[in-house]
Amino acid sequence: MSDSPADQILRLLFASRRTSGGPADLCNGKPCERCFAQHRPKVEHFMARGVPLHFVLPAFPAKSANRNKVLGPLPDLAERLSLEFLQSFCDYVRHYYEPGARITVCSDGHVFADLVGVADQDVTDYRTELELLLRAIGADAINTYGLGDAFHSGGHDEQRARLTGRYAQPVADIRARVVEDAAARSLFSGIHRFLFEDQLVRSEGRSRNSVREKTKSRAYQVIQRSDAWSSLVEEYFPEALRLSIHPQDSHSHKIGIHMMRTRDNWLTPWHGVALDDGEGIRLVKRHEAEQLGATLVRRRNRPSHFIAPHVMTSRSPLLVEEAV
Template sequence: MPDSPEDQILRLLFSSRRIAGSTTDPCAQQPCDECFAIHRPKVERFMAQGVPLHFVIPAFPAKSPNRKKVLGTLPDLGERLSLEFLQSFCDYVCHHYEPGAKITICSDGHVFSDLVGVDDQDVTAYRAELELLLRAIGSDSINTYGLENAFQSTDYTEQREQLTNRYARPVEEIRERALQDPAARSIFGGIHRFLFEDQFAVSEGRSRNTVREEAKLRAYRVVQRSDAWSALVEAFFPEALRLSIHPQAAHSQKIGIHMMRTRDNWLTPWHGVALDEGDGVRLVKREEAERLGATLVMRGGRPSHFIAPPASHKSRLLLQEAVR
């Protein structure tokens, strides 16, 4: 029996899933009935109303402060390609359901900027450039939502306090959950790794163990705020399907997705750079692109992405075809 339109849409989405432990989970290769069953009711509700499916994704916070990973503080080709992927997904949904889909990017940069070493002004500038990119690609299916949209205060410190007071759980509970729940432990481990890498890069003269322990304490608070933001998003958009840029268990209420090709299950455009390899673009850390001898490309007077050195006759032929 062919898939229903609902399952066709979910299968399309699952083709880009980030699954925690995907090397061993059979659902990574072939979604099972339970994979569909968790999300199908929400899809059906939108279709019964004849309105676009609505997805929310906490993402696009700000560039990492670690210049071994990224090109600067503003969006580049990585963000542009990721936004185009999200828009294309909405377009493809129309094949199966004419009203299509909408995606709200719940930008979480101000939620934990003080914990990850990013200035609030850089977060604001990043989001403003993101809006310009959405207009540049002609997106009509994506909108953004941020901490400043949720609270009346114009002070980001006060907004973070309101978020924590209303939606956060105690850090002790976050720590205990990470110890007991493999999925929560995976999320904590990924965030801890990012924080350690970013802090160690700017901690000259300090030991790895010292920086690692400090990063662990901050990681619990980042998870606490991230969970609080997720709870706020759930309260503001209760009917929406939940997407995530973190790897998720196959049968989670959230669907982890890759917006770009990458070999790192955790890498995102704001923790990496776009590397054009001739036959496609891959997301890598900046230091990896430079180690390969890739060439930096400037667009509009700003760093955009890297081009990998021609490694084979095939890549040169592809380039020749591209310029004909």
């Protein structure tokens, strides 16, 4: 395999790759030539023009409405560290290619807010805070793009209708794909799990089976709109390399990425919290941190992250004070 600057950049990115394969997938730890060949032409296209590489990442929609998972509706340390990771990647690219890279975060919160039980105002507030956070950390290589940027007029419901009317596939086609394709089935299972967990805590008096069936139907709709948004993003940014926060097949045209350390291959900053476990910061669900007896840290009068109990007792008071 060549050791060109393009491959070096991809190798840097693949170090944080989020793949859908199990231990039998040899590309999990060691990307093969096919892994590189899938994305190398796009990297070389930007390099030939002498401009920054452009990546698009549909992500950072809004915090989950499930307070067993998250601290609240606004970004916290999990988002901050994830954005810092993305900015750092763009910075590191300059070691191999001086113009570096830039990332467009295609925030998809308004795309399916009504399906996941999040108010559109919460999505708007989340993105506003995200923009402030980007400025606070000096993330000059990252910009955002949302449904309102694609459809400049009309309310959120109208914009969602225009998105699905122009770009969406029939739900029946998505159901068939889930039955026939293992990768589609894995995606459906992951999204259904998120929806089921989030809806269950708000469905007192309803059976788990009834909640499961309701969220199964919504999972197909979420995938339908997510695919529609993906198609729109591809139309608007046809040259960009595609990143994803979902696990992807090693040879997919999308590159799944982990922005934070986590033991859950599906967990994202907007479905979890940041926990200082003494070895660094990792992503967990809120109830998992609380079960550990972790201490909640507040910053700017808002909940920020957790510190594991053994970290609190092993660090000096000065270090703990600096951490909070």
